[in-house]
Amino acid sequence: MMVSLFPKITATTGGAQVELAEVLAAIQGGRWAREVNAVRAATSAPDRRHLKAALPYFTASGTFAERKDAGLVVHSGIVALDLDAKQNPDWQLAHAKARLLADPYTFAVFVSAGGEGLCALVRITTDDHAGSFRSLAVYYAAHHQLVVDSLGDVSRARYVSFDPELYHNPNAERWEDVEAPAISKPAPGPVVRSLPGFIELLTAYLA
Numbered sequence: 001m002m003v004s005l006f007p008k009i010t011a012t013t014g015g016a017q018v019e020l021a022e023v024l025a026a027i028q029g030g031r032w033a034r035e036v037n038a039v040r041a042a043t044s045a046p047d048r049r050h051l052k053a054a055l056p057y058f059t060a061s062g063t064f065a066e067r068k069d070a071g072l073v074v075h076s077g078i079v080a081l082d083l084d085a086k087q088n089p090d091w092q093l094a095h096a097k098a099r100l101l102a103d104p105y106t107f108a109v110f111v112s113a114g115g116e117g118l119c120a121l122v123r124i125t126t127d128d129h130a131g132s133f134r135s136l137a138v139y140y141a142a143h144h145q146l147v148v149d150s151l152g153d154v155s156r157a158r159y160v161s162f163d164p165e166l167y168h169n170p171n172a173e174r175w176e177d178v179e180a181p182a183i184s185k186p187a188p189g190p191v192v193r194s195l196p197g198f199i200e201l202l203t204a205y206l207a
Contacts, residue, residue: 001076004067005058009157012067015059020076020121021170023058024108028166032056036162040115048114055113057157060121061129069155075126077174078107079133080158081140082149084117093118097167099144104173105136110166113159123174129154131178138179 003023004015026032035055042048060080064071085091093116100109100120108121124132133152140146 001078002063002074003058003060003076003078004062004064005056006067006157007056009053009055009057009159013065015064015067017063018058020058020060020078021168023160024110024166024168027110027161027163028168030162030164032160033162036113036115036160039113052113052159055159057159059155060158061154061156064155067155067157069153072154075129075154077123077126078121079124079129079136079152079175080156081120081122081133081136082112082117082151083120083140083146084112084114084149087147087149096144096146099146101167103144105175106167106169107172108166108168110161110163113161119158119161123172125174125176125178128178132175134179135177136175139175139177 001020002017003020005018005023006012006015032055035051039048039051039055042051059067060076060078061072062075062078063073065073083096088096093111097109097111097118100106100118105122106120107123110119111117112119122136124136130152137148137150137152140148
C-alpha cells in the first residue's frame with residue numbers, strides 16, 4: 001500500500017512515494033515526536049495552527065501527482081476517518097480507541113497530531129471511495145455511537161503524528177459496502193388555490 005508523503009501542508013506536488021506501513025511505524029516509533037509534542041504543548045490556537053501547518057503529511061488513500069482528487073495516481077485501498085470531540089459531545093478518547101481496536105475492520109488507529117482525536121484507517125474497495133466513506137460513517141454511528149468527520153475526499157491530507165500505542169492490523173477485514181449519496185428533494189413551491197392568487201403570484205414573478 002503506497003501513499004504520498006509531503007514535507008508540509010503547503011506542498012501539494014513532489015510527494016515521496018512510501019509504504020503506508022513505514023509511515024505507521026514512524027508514527028509509532030517517534031520519528032516526528034518532537035514536532036508533534038510541540039503542537040500538543042502549544043498554549044494558543046494560533047500557535048497550534050502554525051506548528052501543525054509545518055508538520056509533514058501523507059495521503060492515506062493513495063499516491064498523488066498533485067494533492068487533489070484528480071491527481072490520484074494509484075488508490076491504496078485505504079480510507080482515513082477522523083473522530084474527535086467536535087462531532088462527539090461525550091467524547092472519551094481512550095474509550096473510543098478501545099472500541100476501534102476491537103473492530104475487525106480497523107486496519108490502523110492512532111492519536112492525531114493535536115492529541116485530542118483519533119485517525120482510523122480502514123481497507124476498502126477502490127471503485128467507489130466516497131460511497132465507502134459514507135457507508136462507514138453510517139456503520140460507525142450505528143455500531144460505535146461515533147460521528148465521523150464529514151470530509152472524506154480521496155485526496156484528504158493526514159498529518160503525521162506520534163502515538164507509541166498505535167494499533168496496526170495488516171490482516172483487518174476489508175469493508176465492502178458502499179452508500180449512495182443522499183438525493184435532496186427540491187423545496188415545495190407556493191401552493192396557489194385560486195385564480196386571484198395565481199395572478200398575484202405571476203405578477204410578482206414578472207416584476
